[in-house]
Amino acid sequence: NTTVYYDDDADHSAIEDKTVAVLGYGSQGHAHSQNLSESGVDVVVGLRKSSSSRAAAKADGLRVATPAAAAAEADIVSVLVPDTVQPAVFDQIEDGLEPGDTLQFAHGFNIHYNQIQPPEDVDVTMVAPKSPGHLVRRNYENDEGTPGLLAVYQDETGEAKEEALAYAHGIGCTRAGVIETTFREETETDLFGEQAVLCGGMTALVKEGYETLVDAGYSPEMAYFECLNEMKLIVDLMYEGGLSNMWDSVSDTAEYGGLSRGDDIIDDHAREKMEQVLEEVQDGTFAREWIAENQAGRPSYTQLKEAEETHHIEQVGEPLRDLFAWDDGNEEEAAEAAAD
Numbered sequence: 001n002t003t004v005y006y007d008d009d010a011d012h013s014a015i016e017d018k019t020v021a022v023l024g025y026g027s028q029g030h031a032h033s034q035n036l037s038e039s040g041v042d043v044v045v046g047l048r049k050s051s052s053s054r055a056a057a058k059a060d061g062l063r064v065a066t067p068a069a070a071a072a073e074a075d076i077v078s079v080l081v082p083d084t085v086q087p088a089v090f091d092q093i094e095d096g097l098e099p100g101d102t103l104q105f106a107h108g109f110n111i112h113y114n115q116i117q118p119p120e121d122v123d124v125t126m127v128a129p130k131s132p133g134h135l136v137r138r139n140y141e142n143d144e145g146t147p148g149l150l151a152v153y154q155d156e157t158g159e160a161k162e163e164a165l166a167y168a169h170g171i172g173c174t175r176a177g178v179i180e181t182t183f184r185e186e187t188e189t190d191l192f193g194e195q196a197v198l199c200g201g202m203t204a205l206v207k208e209g210y211e212t213l214v215d216a217g218y219s220p221e222m223a224y225f226e227c228l229n230e231m232k233l234i235v236d237l238m239y240e241g242g243l244s245n246m247w248d249s250v251s252d253t254a255e256y257g258g259l260s261r262g263d264d265i266i267d268d269h270a271r272e273k274m275e276q277v278l279e280e281v282q283d284g285t286f287a288r289e290w291i292a293e294n295q296a297g298r299p300s301y302t303q304l305k306e307a308e309e310t311h312h313i314e315q316v317g318e319p320l321r322d323l324f325a326w327d328d329g330n331e332e333e334a335a336e337a338a339a340d
């Protein structure tokens, strides 16, 4: 049975007299900093001296210090720099952690795969919004919430969970609902999901479908609309009301065709591959590979990224998206593009 926490379950007093150091002012960092600050929490943003984000944080009215100074001052250190640089940043801030302080994460990778070994006398928690940072911020400003996850890895003070709930409240997550999980479960499901289903699986499905149509002689523009553009409409229907809402909304022909053919496309072979992907997440193979990849200066990453950016579907999609900018209500842009 999953426990979901809402505003009423959080006690702001668990965080109101504390100082939170938010390390990083990127996607999550800018949202957590501003939301916490507007929720009445003392926030100091930790950024290196050369950081290009310093100006933005200051312009948003926040206090800025180096990561080491911010962490030394704070009771809660929220580690919101990219996962790959967290171990190096942790080395800079470790001395500033006092007994009873909290190390706070938005993803469990470095704790779960032992890339950061926290001191034993601090609390280690996670509040992970299930959404990109700009939405965490926008939702907060609109009095809406962002669903999130909460986990406690180390509870030295006995108050780790209360404090994490107050943090989740401060960034607006308890407005929508917060699910309790573990660092292991969050890390492994997050990596599996982004690899097999969301980022990896979906883009591969789109590309294979597109190539199948184009190779058979259909126009790339038609293939683009059918396999990429319409994806959002279908996903929106599933998001709103599950699979049946989607099936109910498409034509009977689409429903019968999809139901009778879908399992042949993503078949037992794909399932075995998914299980393999999951195994490599669970046994640390993927984590070791990604850490080594970063240590080597990202050679494969760079190559894969380039291949994706130069894929035919990208060349076809860009001018098309401009032509159909009316989709976003940008009639003027569309008219300009059409006149080019």
Ligand code: NDP
Pocket (backbone or CB within 6 Å): 023, 024, 025, 026, 027, 028, 029, 047, 048, 050, 051, 052, 053, 054, 067, 079, 080, 081, 082, 083, 085, 089, 106, 107, 128, 129, 130, 131, 132, 133
């Ligand atoms: P970003 O890539 O947006 O973080 C960029 C920030 O980190 C910038 O302020 C940058 O400043 C700073 N930074 C980068 N390198 C360093 C460094 N070596 N030393 C000090 N500061 C540095 O991170 P995200 O917000 O994407 O991710 C943060 C955490 O949140 C991760 O654990 C991630 O897994 C998790 N998360 C992210 C989600 C998302 O949608 N993005 C969703 C849920 C969780 P500078 O100008 O100095 O480079």
Ligand code: MG
Pocket (backbone or CB within 6 Å): 107, 190, 191, 194
């Ligand atoms: Mg992730």
Ligand code: MG
Pocket (backbone or CB within 6 Å): 254
């Ligand atoms: Mg159709």
